Amino acid sequence: MPGISGFSAYLPPHRVNLADWCDWTGQPAGKVAGVIGDSFRMAGPEQDVYALAASAAVRLIEAYDVDASAVGMLVLGTESASDNAAGAVILRGMLDDYLASRGRAPLAADCEVPEIKHACLGGIYGLKQALRYLATDGAGRQAIVVSADIAEYARGSSGEATQGAGAVAMLLEAEPRLLSVDLGAAGRASRYRGADFRKPFARYPGQRTDQARPRDFPVFNGRYSTACYLDTVASAFDDMAPRPDAAGATDWDAVFLHRPYARMPETAWAMLCLRAWLADDPHTLRAFCHEVGVDAVALAAELTPGRDIGPAGDIPLDAERYPATTALIRAWRRREDYRDVVLGRLGPGQAAMRACGNLYTGSLPAWLAAGLSEAAEQAEPGPRWLAIGYGSGDAAEVLPLTLVPGWRAVAGRIGFRAALDGAVDLDQAGYEALHEGRMVNPAAGNGAFVIDHIGDRDEPGHVDAGIPRYAWA
Numbered sequence: 035m036p037g038i039s040g041f042s043a044y045l046p047p048h049r050v051n052l053a054d055w056c057d058w059t060g061q062p063a064g065k066v067a068g069v070i071g072d073s074f075r076m077a078g079p080e081q082d083v084y085a086l087a088a089s090a091a092v093r094l095i096e097a098y099d100v101d102a103s104a105v106g107m108l109v110l111g112t113e114s115a116s117d118n119a120a121g122a123v124i125l126r127g128m129l130d131d132y133l134a135s136r137g138r139a140p141l142a143a144d145c146e147v148p149e150i151k152h153a154c155l156g157g158i159y160g161l162k163q164a165l166r167y168l169a170t171d172g173a174g175r176q177a178i179v180v181s182a183d184i185a186e187y188a189r190g191s192s193g194e195a196t197q198g199a200g201a202v203a204m205l206l207e208a209e210p211r212l213l214s215v216d217l218g219a220a221g222r223a224s225r226y227r228g229a230d231f232r233k234p235f236a237r238y239p240g241q242r243t244d245q246a247r248p249r250d251f252p253v254f255n256g257r258y259s260t261a262c263y264l265d266t267v268a269s270a271f272d273d274m275a276p277r278p279d280a281a282g283a284t285d286w287d288a289v290f291l292h293r294p295y296a297r298m299p300e301t302a303w304a305m306l307c308l309r310a311w312l313a314d315d316p317h318t319l320r321a322f323c324h325e326v327g328v329d330a331v332a333l334a335a336e337l338t339p340g341r342d343i344g345p346a347g348d349i350p351l352d353a354e355r356y357p358a359t360t361a362l363i364r365a366w367r368r369r370e371d372y373r374d375v376v377l378g379r380l381g382p383g384q385a386a387m388r389a390c391g392n393l394y395t396g397s398l399p400a401w402l403a404a405g406l407s408e409a410a411e412q413a414e415p416g417p418r419w420l421a422i423g424y425g426s427g428d429a430a431e432v433l434p435l436t437l438v439p440g441w442r443a444v445a446g447r448i449g450f451r452a453a454l455d456g457a458v459d460l461d462q463a464g465y466e467a468l469h470e471g472r473m474v475n476p477a478a479g480n481g482a483f484v485i486d487h488i489g490d491r492d493e494p495g496h497v498d499a500g501i502p503r504y505a506w507a
């Protein structure tokens with residue numbers, strides 16, 4: 035069964051500490067630390083998403099001594115594309131230049147180079163495409179999948195604390211050295227709803243200039259998007275074929291979910307656990323509902339995926355959309371068994387992830403990489419892992435994974451903690467400057483791609499206006 039043989043991560047050095055950000059903005063530090071995390075990274079104007087992606091891919095090639103000529107597919111999953119023609123081929127160009135500068139062979143001439151977009155799910159869709167390639171016409175080859183994004187929200191919006199930037203590259207093989215991926219047992223779901231989270235161009239073709247937005251930041255209904263996440267993840271979970279080695283619906287050794295901020299995966303997993311509890315032992319769940327004053331019938335209705343979650347709008351989950359579920363989860367958090375059943379099953383690597391922010395497509399691969407790095411230092415982690423990807427718009431994928439024999443030595447090469455090193459903390463002026471696309475001290479470099487210059491020629495025979503040229507610095 036094909037799967038994952040390596041991970042590498044690249045995060046740009048500019049860092050915003052959320053405690054500082056709370057001081058600058060007057061947001062409640064206790065809530066932000068409890069719900070969101072510790073910090074996030076920002077790309078400087080000298081780095082676009084292709085520079086981030088190539089920086090992660092170079093780390094992968096070096097860490098796993100990849101023979102680029104054996105790579106038959108290079109996929110880029112991103113929702114931060116700055117070129118609407120092609121994307122992964124730009125990444126390919128940077129990798130070929132890097133390899134040539136070291137006297138090494140370029141990527142194979144027959145390497146496929148798709149860029150895939152579906153909000154935060156593009157990298158997981160890319161992973162599935164590459165696994166199918168390895169299982170069919172790409173037999174005997176390797177594939178690289180890079181998930182890279184720059185997650186920015188307008189200042190003053192509810193998403194501002196959940197920004198981030200970075201890239202995670204994965205090496206895939208038919209005989210994986212870290213995790214096999216059981217595509218045959220995977221679950222998936224998608225549906226079209228109203229405006230949960232979109233990124234229309236700042237000025238839509240044909241739109242009047244005075245109606246244009248200043249930047250193409252996301253247009254989103256934050257709290258509505260959390261309800262979409264919960265509902266579609268539950269649908270994809272139900273779509274998963276039962277595995278013979280999984281005793282119960284939630285009987286996994288470690289679960290990893292798309293992680294826009296710390297609390298979101300916890301709530302989603304707690305809800306999936308409640309559904310399993312309702313199916314396996316409705317009597318004790320009803321008794322618990324009674325004890326804490328939650329309507330058990332309303333709870334059962336809320337736990338059924340695919341129901342009408344109402345129109346988009348800024349309503350908290352505990353108001354009209356999931357009142358019984360959130361009340362019960364809050365009560366469950368105070369019980370001892372919540373620690374084992376819910377928190378104890380969420381994957382390792384969470385402390386490292388609190389420092390990352392939302393990496394959009396890179397968020398779930400980063401958690402897997404952080405989890406493997408941390409698990410490699412633990413006694414004997416259980417082998418049955420589950421990855422749950424989600425992308426607004428909205429769609430979810432559930433992938434059963436298995437740690438393969440010998441994974442520990444290979445996980446030691448991921449070095450996720452090292453990828454977090456070298457951060458440069460921003461002050462308020464620096465944060466605001468970067469957010470507005472102005473240069474503060476260029477912090478990239480020391481082994482990363484940067485934009486060297488942007489072409490400006492627009493004459494016959496010499497047209498490169500707007501096309502970035504990159505340098506390895």
Ligand SMILES: CC(C)(COP(=O)([O-])OP(=O)([O-])OC[C@H]1O[C@@H](n2cnc3c(N)ncnc32)[C@H](O)[C@@H]1OP(=O)([O-])[O-])[C@@H](O)C(=O)NCCC(=O)NCCSC(=O)C[C@@](C)(O)CC(=O)[O-]
Nearest residue numbers: 065068069153154192193256257259260263294350425426
């Ligand atoms: C998601 C929101 C709206 C959350 O914004 P918010 O203001 O934190 O929302 P809230 O008021 O509903 O509170 C959330 C939690 O904070 C708790 N809380 C309240 N007060 C306190 C306090 N004093 N101390 C401690 N905790 C406190 C509150 O009780 C609740 O916890 P719960 O018990 O329900 O889990 C915001 O972060 C946002 O707009 N984010 C951007 C959108 C987003 O991340 N959506 C997530 C789902 S969609 C997704 O993941 C896809 C995405 C975004 O990554 C994009 C893509 O796919 O491309």
